[in-house]
Amino acid sequence: MLPQRNRIRKNADFGLVCRxxxxxxxxxxxxxxxxxxxxxxxxxxxxxxxYSPKAxxxxxxxxxxxxxxxxxxxxxxxxxxxxxxxxxxxGESGYPLSELGECLAKCGLIKNISPTTNIK
RNA sequence: AAAGCAAAUUGGGUAAUUACUCUAAAUCAUUUCGGUGAGUUGGAGAGGAAAGUCCGGACAUUUACCCCGCCUCGGCGGGGAAGGGUAAUGGGUAACACCCAUACGGAGUAAUCCGCGAGGUGCGAGCAGAGACGCUUUUGCUAGCGAUAGCAAAGGCAUCCUGAGCAAUCAGGGUGAAUCUUUGAUAUAAGCUUGAGGCAUGCCGAAGUCGAAAGAUGGGGCCUGCCCUGAGUAAAGUCGAAGGGUGAAACGGCUAAAUCCUUAUCUGAAUGCAAGGUCGUGUCCCAAUGCAAAUUGGGAAGUGCCGCUUGAGGUUUUGAGCAAUCAAGAUCCCAGAUAAAUUAUUACCAAGGAAUUUUUCCAAACAGAAUCCGGCUUAUAGAUUUGCUUUGAUA
RNA sequence: GCGCCUAUAGCUCAGUCGGUAGAGCAGUUGCCUUUUAAGCAAACGGUCCCAAGUUCGAGUCUUGGUGGGCGCA
Numbered sequence: 001m002l003p004q005r006n007r008i009r010k011n012a013d014f015g016l017v018c019r020x021x022x023x024x025x026x027x028x029x030x031x032x033x034x035x036x037x038x039x040x041x042x043x044x045x046x047x048x049x050x051y052s053p054k055a056x057x058x059x060x061x062x063x064x065x066x067x068x069x070x071x072x073x074x075x076x077x078x079x080x081x082x083x084x085x086x087x088x089x090x091g092e093s094g095y096p097l098s099e100l101g102e103c104l105a106k107c108g109l110i111k112n113i114s115p116t117t118n119i120k
Numbered sequence: 121a122a123a124g125c126a127a128a129u130u131g132g133g134u135a136a137u138u139a140c141u142c143u144a145a146a147u148c149a150u151u152u153c154g155g156u157g158a159g160u161u162g163g164a165g166a167g168g169a170a171a172g173u174c175c176g177g178a179c180a181u182u183u184a185c186c187c188c189g190c191c192u193c194g195g196c197g198g199g200g201a202a203g204g205g206u207a208a209u210g211g212g213u214a215a216c217a218c219c220c221a222u223a224c225g226g227a228g229u230a231a232u233c234c235g236c237g238a239g240g241u242g243c244g245a246g247c248a249g250a251g252a253c254g255c256u257u258u259u260g261c262u263a264g265c266g267a268u269a270g271c272a273a274a275g276g277c278a279u280c281c282u283g284a285g286c287a288a289u290c291a292g293g294g295u296g297a298a299u300c301u302u303u304g305a306u307a308u309a310a311g312c313u314u315g316a317g318g319c320a321u322g323c324c325g326a327a328g329u330c331g332a333a334a335g336a337u338g339g340g341g342c343c344u345g346c347c348c349u350g351a352g353u354a355a356a357g358u359c360g361a362a363g364g365g366u367g368a369a370a371c372g373g374c375u376a377a378a379u380c381c382u383u384a385u386c387u388g389a390a391u392g393c394a395a396g397g398u399c400g401u402g403u404c405c406c407a408a409u410g411c412a413a414a415u416u417g418g419g420a421a422g423u424g425c426c427g428c429u430u431g432a433g434g435u436u437u438u439g440a441g442c443a444a445u446c447a448a449g450a451u452c453c454c455a456g457a458u459a460a461a462u463u464a465u466u467a468c469c470a471a472g473g474a475a476u477u478u479u480u481c482c483a484a485a486c487a488g489a490a491u492c493c494g495g496c497u498u499a500u501a502g503a504u505u506u507g508c509u510u511u512g513a514u515a
Numbered sequence: 516g517c518g519c520c521u522a523u524a525g526c527u528c529a530g531u532c533g534g535u536a537g538a539g540c541a542g543u544u545g546c547c548u549u550u551u552a553a554g555c556a557a558a559c560g561g562u563c564c565c566a567a568g569u570u571c572g573a574g575u576c577u578u579g580g581u582g583g584g585c586g587c588a
Binding site for chain 1: 139140171422423458459460463464486487488
């Protein structure tokens with residue numbers, strides 16, 4: 001789990017990132033990124049009820065994404081806000097988290113990625 | 121041993137490293153001395169349904185109708201009506217539509233399971249029509265395979281008398297009542313009572329019944345028994361060959377409102393912790409006062425804290441009770457988040473399946489607290505225990 | 516989290532007190548017109564969301580489920 005300073009905790013910040021941030025598409029995931037004034041990376045995850053009606057499934061998807069970010073927290077460049085929106089159909093057979101790393105590296109948010117983080 | 125029924129328990133465990141939430145302790149930094157921040161160590165961290173939101177409470181805020189009483193005169197207290205629920209009998213409970221016991225009805229060989237169950241009314245609320253439901257039987261004739269239909273005559277219920285029969289009962293006569301409709305009188309919450317009078321029970325038609333079908337019937341549905349004489353048998357109030365009476369409507373039996381009416385009984389109502397509070401905090405807007413600075417009041421969108429977890433609590437002992445449950449004692453503290461924690465990885469053990477022969481592989485249900493409790497309902501892989509029933513075998 | 520509404524023909528909706536389900540539009544066929552549109556007429560089209568119960572009989576009443584939608588700081 002991420003420490004408190006690495007989370008987006010206010011509804012207004014969520015709105016700002018979602019409206020003004022750059023969008024990245026990574027399969028069924030949508031990443032919204034926006035530069036902030038703080039010197040740390042902040043993460044927010046949005047999983048709607050249309051992803052799955054069961055709360056267990058939604059919570060599991062959130063945990064998987066959080067775990068990936070907490071492992072690669074040192075490699076991501078600071079002072080960025082990221083919101084991950086999970087769309088329907090993601091994670092039906094395993095959780096493809098290495099794609100997420102490549103996607104972040106492509107736009108220069110990650111310095112050196114490690115390709116061995118495909119968690120079952 | 122097989123099949124079945126009921127009840128209860130469990131919903132993997134241990135260890136290591138790691139992340140997060142809450143909490144306790146001391147340390148450091150800062151401070152407006154209230155706190156705030158940082159890392160360290162210890163403790164705790166999802167369910168039997170956390171779900172559906174179908175009932176019932178606790179808790180919080182607001183408040184309507186009528187009457188009575190009190191006073192500080194706009195509040196308090198009490199009662200009622202309306203509305204809403206419930207419905208065998210009794211008990212339990214804070215309360216319930218829940219639970220327990222007993223009786224009754226139904227299903228099953230049985231263990232056992234199921235039952236929203238008071239009383240009344242009594243069923244096309246279709247069509248036409250001013251008006252539509254109290255209705256059927258016996259005898260004779262005609263038609264039809266039949267259910268039945270048409271025409272004519274005579275009837276029905278209660279009670280009394282006369283006659284017939286061993287009897288149940290039947291026949292004749294007298295008296296009285298009832299059903300339906302209309303009008304009038306009287307009375308009324310619906311209604312009921314008394315008097316008088318009269319019959320278009322038409323067309324279509326669901327279930328059921330009859331029929332091979334066509335069709336007929338169909339004004340809730342279903343049921344067929346009961347009584348007398350009595351050969352006989354060891355015996356007969358009880359079993360019973362055979363015969364007879366009655367069996368139609370019914371004021372015969374059972375059943376039918378989960379939509380109507382009545383009765384009994386319970387209950388103020390509405391909104392739901394996003395209730396609501398805050399002698400918290402800044403921002404924006406409006407109004408008043410003011411030369412201005414500013415102050416006061418109101419509103420808007422944010423945000424912090426309280427509400428928030430010690431409770432109709434858990435475990436256990438004793439007692440009361442058939443039981444549900446209750447009482448007393450001992451002991452324990454057991455999630456409290458807010459873009460929302462409860463994670464990830466590894467090893468071993470236990471248990472399941474498949475291959476195979478001592479190892480390998482696979483899979484592991486339903487499902488995630490959000491104010492808190494008591495129930496109900498729905499979803500649920502597997503494992504364990506206890507009691508009981510039936511059938512078969514052996515002793 | 517708390518509290519509500521709704522499901523009927525291809526589409527939009529009626530259906531009161533249980534008696535066997537309709538309206539408009541669309542589609543089909545015919546008439547009218549030189550032809551199309553408009554208009555007129557006819558027929559077609561329904562698991563009344565699913566399951567159980569009450570009832571002689573359920574779209575309607577009762578209970579449970581499924582889908583869709585809405586409000587509240």
